[in-house]
Amino acid sequence: MSIDEARSAIVRGEIRPLELVIALFERIDALEERVGAYVSLTRENALSRARQAEDDLKQNAGKALTGIPLAIKDNICTEGIKTTCSSKILENFIPPYESSVTQRLKSEGYILIGKTNLDEFAMGSSTENSAFGLTKNPWDFERVPGGSSGGSAAAVASDECIAALGSDTGGSIRQPAAFCGVVGLKPTYGRVSRYGLVAFASSLDQIGPITKNVRDSAILMNIISGHDPYDSTSADMPASDFTSGLGQEIKGLKIGIPKEYFIEGLDKEVENSVKEAIKKLESLGGIPVEISLPHTEYAVAAYYILATSEASSNLARYDGVKYGLRSDGEDLIDMYMRTRDEGFGAEVKRRIILGTYALSSGYYDAYYKKAQQVRTLIKEDFEKAFENVDVIVTPTTPTPAFKIGEKIEDPLQMYLTDIFTLSVNLAGVPGISIPCGFTSRNLPVGLQIIGKHFDEESILKVAYAYEQATDWHKKKPNI
Amino acid sequence: MEIEHVALLARLKLSEKEKNLFSGQVGGVIDYIDKLNELDTKEIEPTAHVFPVKNVFRKDKSRPSLPREKALQNAPRKDGKYYRVPKIIE
Numbered sequence: 368m369s370i371d372e373a374r375s376a377i378v379r380g381e382i383r384p385l386e387l388v389i390a391l392f393e394r395i396d397a398l399e400e401r402v403g404a405y406v407s408l409t410r411e412n413a414l415s416r417a418r419q420a421e422d423d424l425k426q427n428a429g430k431a432l433t434g435i436p437l438a439i440k441d442n443i444c445t446e447g448i449k450t451t452c453s454s455k456i457l458e459n460f461i462p463p464y465e466s467s468v469t470q471r472l473k474s475e476g477y478i479l480i481g482k483t484n485l486d487e488f489a490m491g492s493s494t495e496n497s498a499f500g501l502t503k504n505p506w507d508f509e510r511v512p513g514g515s516s517g518g519s520a521a522a523v524a525s526d527e528c529i530a531a532l533g534s535d536t537g538g539s540i541r542q543p544a545a546f547c548g549v550v551g552l553k554p555t556y557g558r559v560s561r562y563g564l565v566a567f568a569s570s571l572d573q574i575g576p577i578t579k580n581v582r583d584s585a586i587l588m589n590i591i592s593g594h595d596p597y598d599s600t601s602a603d604m605p606a607s608d609f610t611s612g613l614g615q616e617i618k619g620l621k622i623g624i625p626k627e628y629f630i631e632g633l634d635k636e637v638e639n640s641v642k643e644a645i646k647k648l649e650s651l652g653g654i655p656v657e658i659s660l661p662h663t664e665y666a667v668a669a670y671y672i673l674a675t676s677e678a679s680s681n682l683a684r685y686d687g688v689k690y691g692l693r694s695d696g697e698d699l700i701d702m703y704m705r706t707r708d709e710g711f712g713a714e715v716k717r718r719i720i721l722g723t724y725a726l727s728s729g730y731y732d733a734y735y736k737k738a739q740q741v742r743t744l745i746k747e748d749f750e751k752a753f754e755n756v757d758v759i760v761t762p763t764t765p766t767p768a769f770k771i772g773e774k775i776e777d778p779l780q781m782y783l784t785d786i787f788t789l790s791v792n793l794a795g796v797p798g799i800s801i802p803c804g805f806t807s808r809n810l811p812v813g814l815q816i817i818g819k820h821f822d823e824e825s826i827l828k829v830a831y832a833y834e835q836a837t838d839w840h841k842k843k844p845n846i
Numbered sequence: 847m848e849i850e851h852v853a854l855l856a857r858l859k860l861s862e863k864e865k866n867l868f869s870g871q872v873g874g875v876i877d878y879i880d881k882l883n884e885l886d887t888k889e890i891e892p893t894a895h896v897f898p899v900k901n902v903f904r905k906d907k908s909r910p911s912l913p914r915e916k917a918l919q920n921a922p923r924k925d926g927k928y929y930r931v932p933k934i935i936e
Binding site: 459460461463464556557567570575596599600602662664665667668669671672679683686687688689690691692693696698699700701702703704705707710711713716717719720723724727734736737738739740741742743744746778779782795820 | 847849852853854855856857858859860861864867868871872874875876878879881882883884885887890891892893894895896897899902904912916917919920921922923929931932933934
């Protein structure tokens with residue numbers, strides 16, 4: 368059930384919020400052992416919020432999300448509710464404040480049902496880097512759900528929630544959405560407040576919705592976007608109604624197809640699905656235009672310098688003093704070093720080491736500054752392309768979901784799985800992944816639609832037009 | 847890359863096994879990253895933030911802040927009103 372459907376059913380009195388929450392927990396209890404989408408469930412809290420929702424509805428005080436159960440990625444702070452980042456170092460961390468996005472959802476009456484699994488501190492592409500267990504892909508339990516928002520995507524795909532929030536630093540919403548056959552939107556940098564999102568790479572991180580369809584994505588965007596004085600990088604832009612473009616024609620819209628995204632290593636079945644999707648958009652009146660984003664091949668290298676550098680600085684706060692794990696040591700430095708050795712997992716350590724190295728004396732210009740200059744080139748690629756086209760369409764990932772364990776021993780191979788999503792974060796533009804087909808093994812394929820800065824409306828419009836003309840989003844995993 | 851030096855800078859106590867594993871893996875990633883040197887960027891301005899972020903000012907007015915108990919609630923070691931840390935000054 369989508370937000371839109373649940374909302375209508377609640378308003379018409381066909382289902383009560385309490386019934387909906389109980390039914391969801393029954394489904395979670397039946398599936399969770401196999402899927403593993405959640406780090407923690409907030410059952411009691413959800414039941415009492417559902418009762419509150421029923422009272423509000425009786426008094427005609429229903430809001431946009433009254434009675435709607437959502438899941439939140441466990442790197443988004445929820446006051447009084449454990450927020451672990453799937454890390455041992457924050458295993459018992461209970462935030463003393465609420466993130467701005469969940470505060471906004473609360474004001475609209477949402478019901479939190481649980482916190483979803485992720486790669487530790489959102490560092491990974493498969494959710495295998497969680498300290499609290501694996502999440503499985505609902506379409507094939509031997510495969511990863513993608514990452515880092517793998518728990519949120521798997522929860523949405525397996526109907527263990529109505530919709531969810533994730534976060535995206537290099538593809539962490541779009542890639543798991545593609546692997547799990549759901550809709551994932553990374554907003555323009557600055558569109559959604561990062562206050563209360565545990566920082567990974569502050570110049571790249573954005574929170575966004577993972578949903579069952581495009582309309583739900585727009586509904587959640589309407590609630591979570593907008594300027595926030597608590598985040599100085601949040602953009603002071605007028606509020607948009609992201610649902611207003613849904614249902615509009617895409618006739619005459621220019622759709623850029625970057626040749627650098629159709630390369631060796633792109634899975635044949637993924638390529639075929641995406642090419643079919645482009646034909647479908649053409650049949651709806653869109654005009655495909657071949658374009659070039661010439662610096663695409665440098666995105667992975669630039670990203671892994673910038674993201675790890677920012678991470679090495681952001682994660683310096685885990686010092687065993689103010690919150691989190693503390694391991695005793697012989698002196699202060701030894702205490703820091705033992706705490707961080709015991710608290711962080713392998714991938715987080717690798718990234719801190721790479722980032723610390725890149726920022727260390729003598730290497731700064733060769734790595735960090737160089738990567739920032741390449742970031743300029745990548746951003747300019749998009750600006751030039753958008754002089755001639757309205758949106759850009761690509762595959763979200765080069766392959767469908769891979770097997771658990773397949774890439775975990777080889778960090779570079781894992782990093783290369785994000786090759787089609789990273790540039791979007793480096794350029795700060797918005798991107799959405801929607802289902803556009805299945806492989807012969809019945810694994811979902813994702814279509815990425817990229818827009819201009821602050822033009823989420825266009826990508827939602829194109830995504831909705833495509834969704835209305837196809838049935839991919841209606842297919843469910845057989846679990 | 848001198849892994850021990852970098853690990854000390856990063857305040858990470860690594861086991862011998864981790865040192866070997868990570869210097870190989872991170873070394874491989876750095877070799878890949880050297881790809882960036884194919885590009886001539888002499889004349890290119892670096893991008894730290896996609897939008898020109900300027901200082902964001904607000905009035906210097908006191909506002910409600912976290913009460914002390916809440917700020918201390920997650921501390922692994924505390925003593926009444928304070929965080930407890932290992933001895934720093936001899």
